[in-house]
Amino acid sequence: MLFESLLADRTRLMSANAIREILKVVARPGMISLxxxxxxxDSFPMDIIRELGDRILRKYGxxxxxxxxxxxxxxxxxxxxxxxxxxxxxxxxDAIRITTGSQxxxxxxxxxxxxxxxxxxxxxxxxxxxxxxxxxxxxxxxxVDTDEDGMVPESLDRLxxxxxVKFIYLIPNFQNPTGRTLSGERRRxxxxxxxxxxxxxxxDDPYGDLRYRGQSLPTVKSLAPDHVVYCGSLSKxxxxxLRIGYVVAPEPVRRWMVLAKQGIDLHTSTCTQALAAEYxxxxxxxxxxxxxxxxxxxxxxxxLHALDRYMPKTCRWNKPDGGMFIWVEGPAxxxxxxxxxxxxxxxxxxxxxxxxxxxPGEGNETMRLNYTMSDTQTLDKAVRLLAGVLSE
Amino acid sequence: MLFESLLADRTRLMSANAIREILKVVARPGMISLxxxxxxxDSFPMDIIRELGDRILRKYGxxxxxxxxxxxxxxxxxxxxxxxxxxxxxxxxDAIRITTGSQxxxxxxxxxxxxxxxxxxxxxxxxxxxxxxxxxxxxxxxxVDTDEDGMVPESLDRLxxxxxVKFIYLIPNFQNPTGRTLSGERRRxxxxxxxxxxxxxxxDDPYGDLRYRGQSLPTVKSLAPDHVVYCGSLSKxxxxxLRIGYVVAPEPVRRWMVLAKQGIDLHTSTCTQALAAEYxxxxxxxxxxxxxxxxxxxxxxxxLHALDRYMPKTCRWNKPDGGMFIWVEGPAxxxxxxxxxxxxxxxxxxxxxxxxxxxPGEGNETMRLNYTMSDTQTLDKAVRLLAGVLSE
Numbered sequence: 001m002l003f004e005s006l007l008a009d010r011t012r013l014m015s016a017n018a019i020r021e022i023l024k025v026v027a028r029p030g031m032i033s034l035x036x037x038x039x040x041x042d043s044f045p046m047d048i049i050r051e052l053g054d055r056i057l058r059k060y061g062x063x064x065x066x067x068x069x070x071x072x073x074x075x076x077x078x079x080x081x082x083x084x085x086x087x088x089x090x091x092x093x094d095a096i097r098i099t100t101g102s103q104x105x106x107x108x109x110x111x112x113x114x115x116x117x118x119x120x121x122x123x124x125x126x127x128x129x130x131x132x133x134x135x136x137x138x139x140x141x142x143x144v145d146t147d148e149d150g151m152v153p154e155s156l157d158r159l160x161x162x163x164x165v166k167f168i169y170l171i172p173n174f175q176n177p178t179g180r181t182l183s184g185e186r187r188r189x190x191x192x193x194x195x196x197x198x199x200x201x202x203x204d205d206p207y208g209d210l211r212y213r214g215q216s217l218p219t220v221k222s223l224a225p226d227h228v229v230y231c232g233s234l235s236k237x238x239x240x241x242l243r244i245g246y247v248v249a250p251e252p253v254r255r256w257m258v259l260a261k262q263g264i265d266l267h268t269s270t271c272t273q274a275l276a277a278e279y280x281x282x283x284x285x286x287x288x289x290x291x292x293x294x295x296x297x298x299x300x301x302x303x304l305h306a307l308d309r310y311m312p313k314t315c316r317w318n319k320p321d322g323g324m325f326i327w328v329e330g331p332a333x334x335x336x337x338x339x340x341x342x343x344x345x346x347x348x349x350x351x352x353x354x355x356x357x358x359x360p361g362e363g364n365e366t367m368r369l370n371y372t373m374s375d376t377q378t379l380d381k382a383v384r385l386l387a388g389v390l391s392e
Numbered sequence: 393m394l395f396e397s398l399l400a401d402r403t404r405l406m407s408a409n410a411i412r413e414i415l416k417v418v419a420r421p422g423m424i425s426l427x428x429x430x431x432x433x434d435s436f437p438m439d440i441i442r443e444l445g446d447r448i449l450r451k452y453g454x455x456x457x458x459x460x461x462x463x464x465x466x467x468x469x470x471x472x473x474x475x476x477x478x479x480x481x482x483x484x485x486d487a488i489r490i491t492t493g494s495q496x497x498x499x500x501x502x503x504x505x506x507x508x509x510x511x512x513x514x515x516x517x518x519x520x521x522x523x524x525x526x527x528x529x530x531x532x533x534x535x536v537d538t539d540e541d542g543m544v545p546e547s548l549d550r551l552x553x554x555x556x557v558k559f560i561y562l563i564p565n566f567q568n569p570t571g572r573t574l575s576g577e578r579r580r581x582x583x584x585x586x587x588x589x590x591x592x593x594x595x596d597d598p599y600g601d602l603r604y605r606g607q608s609l610p611t612v613k614s615l616a617p618d619h620v621v622y623c624g625s626l627s628k629x630x631x632x633x634l635r636i637g638y639v640v641a642p643e644p645v646r647r648w649m650v651l652a653k654q655g656i657d658l659h660t661s662t663c664t665q666a667l668a669a670e671y672x673x674x675x676x677x678x679x680x681x682x683x684x685x686x687x688x689x690x691x692x693x694x695x696l697h698a699l700d701r702y703m704p705k706t707c708r709w710n711k712p713d714g715g716m717f718i719w720v721e722g723p724a725x726x727x728x729x730x731x732x733x734x735x736x737x738x739x740x741x742x743x744x745x746x747x748x749x750x751x752p753g754e755g756n757e758t759m760r761l762n763y764t765m766s767d768t769q770t771l772d773k774a775v776r777l778l779a780g781v782l783s784e
Contacts, residue, residue, distance in 0.1 A: 010503070041453075065436050065633040100635075
């Protein structure tokens with residue numbers, strides 16, 4: 001094919017994201033999707049957005065539409081500086097970097113830190129979109145064991161003993177894909193390990209604010225501030241179409257990130273940053289968060305109830321205190337990719353868990369179920385259909 | 393320094409963009425800047441933006457704030473498909489890719505095409521921001537001669553004879569930094585050369601619509617559609633803070649670009665794309681363009697008039713039919729970087745031309761002057777001050 005010979009070496013590694021391929025099936029008419037990882041549009045504060053649109057035109061005028069700092073729109077950095085104090089993260093507005101989605105943050109980290117063959121330590125299973133950001137830089141992935149309480153610190157410590165790792169990638173709260181949350185004790189142990197080993201940890205926290213029950217746990221960033229790059233996102237607590245992520249990183253990481261971002265997109269959209277600045281500084285985020293919980297909690301309860309009611313005894317699943325996912329483990333020998341094909345014929349889609357593991361052969365019996373995009377009745381029906389296929 | 397050892401090899405090449413450093417000086421109180429390359433905020437259609445904000449909320453509702461296709465928001469692709477026909481570019485909406493600024497397009501092209509040491513052919517001088525996008529992938533730059541009529545085709549042909557080049561990077565209209573426009577005859581010759589040589593050309597065209605005088609020339613894309621990646625931008629004809637660029641590329645380039653963009657930012661902001669879609673499809677772009685010309689033309693005339701009046705006879709400059717820049721060449725031996733330091737002391741900033749050349753030692757006697765950000769009286773004063781420093 002014309003120009004095929006022009007391909008860079010790295011491009012051969014950029015296969016289409018398997019989950020994105022699965023999500024194409026979801027678009028079929030009548031399909032019930034438990035496959036996505038996208039927030040319900042009902043959770044978007046549309047009335048607030050309308051008000052904020054007027055407000056940014058009045059307050060910032062044409063400067064909300066002009067080129068802006070690569071580091072980020074200053075009123076947004078200031079608003080986040082205040083907001084982050086609740087998470088025990090003390091960062092001046094000058095130390096905050098705005099990114100084009102948290103995907104943009106992961107890309108920048110890959111770009112500045114990873115040479116070909118460098119090692120990144122990841123949870124098993126982990127978020128596939130992070131690997132998509134790192135893959136162009138051709139790293140190796142080293143798996144760290146996880147269980148119901150998240151990453152197993154001893155497994156990480158053993159890995160850091162024997163391998164030079166550029167960074168550890170971790171989702172501590174309501175992890176994608178498992179919905180698991182790293183326990184408080186493990187956070188302290190992990191913080192101790194990365195400080196002792198001189199390691200850098202990327203704490204990706206898009207779901208931390210989506211807590212329906214129980215107490216928030218301290219961020220790893222708050223426990224080891226000099227060793228953690230904290231990545232946040234407004235996609236699940238405002239709206240993903242704005243593409244606003246942010247980062248609090250130690251020097252010199254945040255300085256290199258700015259150099260990388262100059263080449264990536266100069267800066268993130270000024271007007272979406274202005275909307276976000278007003279959403280947070282005007283107190284709208286704080287007021288709207290309980291509304292999002294009010295939407296998601298009954299959906300999660302409906303899915304858990306249906307799992308209890310319909311699923312065969314051979315299956316196990318967790319009951320996360322928040323987030324967007326439930327992780328189901330079938331009996332040994334189950335192949336959820338085959339199950340997926342049958343389920344799609346019956347009109348239900350999900351993501352087979354194997355796609356979230358970096359090592360082939362792991363997670364064949366697992367699946368990720370999302371509940372944010374359907375109503376409670378539909379969720380009941382979907383789980384019933386899925387259980388029917390499983391029982392055959 | 394902590395973590396300095398974690399740096400990827402490529403990061404050492406990501407020095408701060410010299411022009412961005414120069415632009416920091418511009419922020420000093422009282423400084424007149426001829427240094428920037430940013431559009432006048434007076435050129436932003438603020439009343440139209442207000443109307444479009446209401447319109448996208450009515451028309452698209454929450455879907456303007458949801459995750460969207462990596463390829464681009466379909467109504468924007470459809471609007472661009474129609475708009476591009478005027479440029480002789482016939483592309484279905486399916487063949488158009490939206491990028492986060494045209495910077496995002498250049499990054500994607502670098503990512504999918506450039507392995508370390510690969511060659512990119514560039515004009516001498518060329519746009520520094522493009523190099524910032526390509527640098528992380530560690531290419532070599534090969535210079536192609538240019539003169540008043542833009543890239544010299546014979547120089548390119550000789551280069552392609554002796555070197556394997558991944559792509560040629562070209563700004564055909566009102567080039568940054570020179571303001572020069574590639575002649576119609578050269579466009580046809582270049583098209584013939586790239587087809588004959590089987591080469592790929594990146595036609596970056598952010599300024600093509602900013603024409604104050606004379607007839608538009610055919611895009612190289614229209615003359616060699618299978619060999620050209622056409623990059624457009626709404627930054628100069630709508631507002632740069634929206635970060636909207638677009639690309640019309642041959643298969644398989646546009647397919648690889650989507651894979652790259654999944655890792656870069658998933659997709660460009662849905663709501664800024666929705667604004668852009670309505671701006672173009674609603675006929676606002678077509679109506680607003682003459683208004684932008686009405687703002688810029690007198691500014692350019694004021695600068696040209698002041699150059700005629702004040703500049704020493706040893707200097708030469710061009711009179712572009714549009715765009716944002718005038719290119720001044722001083723006498724041999726002039727060092728415009730030294731001149732820059734003196735000019736800044738007098739309160740005028742510009743960009744020394746040497747920063748736009750990939751080969752050290754070229755362009756020492758040149759400078760880029762921008763006129764979009766000042767009023768006509770200020771432009772007169774700035775050129776007078778600059779001429780005063782030059783005459784010393």
